[in-house]
Amino acid sequence: MLQRFSVRPPTIVRAIFSLVCTMPIALSTTLRSQSVPGTVIGRLSLEPSPEITARLEATALAGVPVRFRIARDVVDAHGLASDSTLAIVDPHGEPLSLIEAHPDARGLSCIASLPVLGGSAPRSFDVAIGTFARIARCGPATDAIPGGITVDGRLRLRSERGYDRDRREETWKAHDAVFGVDGEMLTKGAGGKFPHHRGIFAGWNKMTCGGKAYDFWHGRAGETIEVVEDTETPKPSCVASRRVTELAWKAADG
Numbered sequence: 001m002l003q004r005f006s007v008r009p010p011t012i013v014r015a016i017f018s019l020v021c022t023m024p025i026a027l028s029t030t031l032r033s034q035s036v037p038g039t040v041i042g043r044l045s046l047e048p049s050p051e052i053t054a055r056l057e058a059t060a061l062a063g064v065p066v067r068f069r070i071a072r073d074v075v076d077a078h079g080l081a082s083d084s085t086l087a088i089v090d091p092h093g094e095p096l097s098l099i100e101a102h103p104d105a106r107g108l109s110c111i112a113s114l115p116v117l118g119g120s121a122p123r124s125f126d127v128a129i130g131t132f133a134r135i136a137r138c139g140p141a142t143d144a145i146p147g148g149i150t151v152d153g154r155l156r157l158r159s160e161r162g163y164d165r166d167r168r169e170e171t172w173k174a175h176d177a178v179f180g181v182d183g184e185m186l187t188k189g190a191g192g193k194f195p196h197h198r199g200i201f202a203g204w205n206k207m208t209c210g211g212k213a214y215d216f217w218h219g220r221a222g223e224t225i226e227v228v229e230d231t232e233t234p235k236p237s238c239v240a241s242r243r244v245t246e247l248a249w250k251a252a253d254g
Contacts, residue, residue: 041078044068044088045124046117060118065111065240070127072107080108080129087132088112088125095132096125098238111239138241140234147176147227149234149241155179159245160189160199161227172224174247175199201225202247214251222252 044066048056070080080086086099086108096115101108114125141148147159158177164170170190177199178186187199196218203225205217216223225247232244 039093039128039130040089040126041080041129042070042074042127043124044127048123056118058118060116060121062116064114064117066114067109067111069106070101070108070110072105075103075107078129084129085132086110086127086129088114089128091126093126093128095128095135098132098135099127100237100239113239134238137236137238138234139236140241147230147233147243147245149243151241154181154183159227159243163224163226169195172219173198173201173203174225174227175201203249207249212251214249216249224250226250 086101087095088097089095097112099110099112101110136152138151141150141155148155149157156179160177161174175198180186188197190198203216205215207214207216214223216225228246228248230243230245234241234243
């Protein structure tokens, strides 16, 4: 979801904010000019409605991606270059999340990740420029693991793909396996009591086409979920890594 806000300086800078999570909410933000000594250049403030605030108090969200804009006048005032290191910092100046910034005609288009949103978590965060240690860096896995994603060089997401008729039970359902910080696999994989539960996947148990019904959840009638191609591959980033994949849901006859 994306909301656009256009308000007038000098105290408020135009901002764009995007929230990606599992609940349908959208919050407004402002990046306010500050006169605080040091490296703080502004403040990112969330202004949710009372209804959304109540929902956030009941459910804490971690690692919420946000998109916003630092306006041209703020960029000019602070001499921010395209290689400047920006971060969302806590009240002590410690970085909470690095900011990936891309210059354009209107200033800097930014993306970051809020560490926690909800409950008693802060609703506003300082934005600072400085020499911040790298918190994490996401990127693609090796060529031998198509569609995989690493964080700081450690495999965190592996795309299980490649249908093999001779190994149908293991390969009929393309999915992603997720790994923890110590390399342990967090998702179940194939087999077990519920063999169709194996990782992150997209499939439905009631689909109809041409008057016929298909079950791409259990795959009991020979259905398969196969990867056609990655239309967007992960790119190195200090904030997030995204992959867009084209899937094919095939009936038993192909």
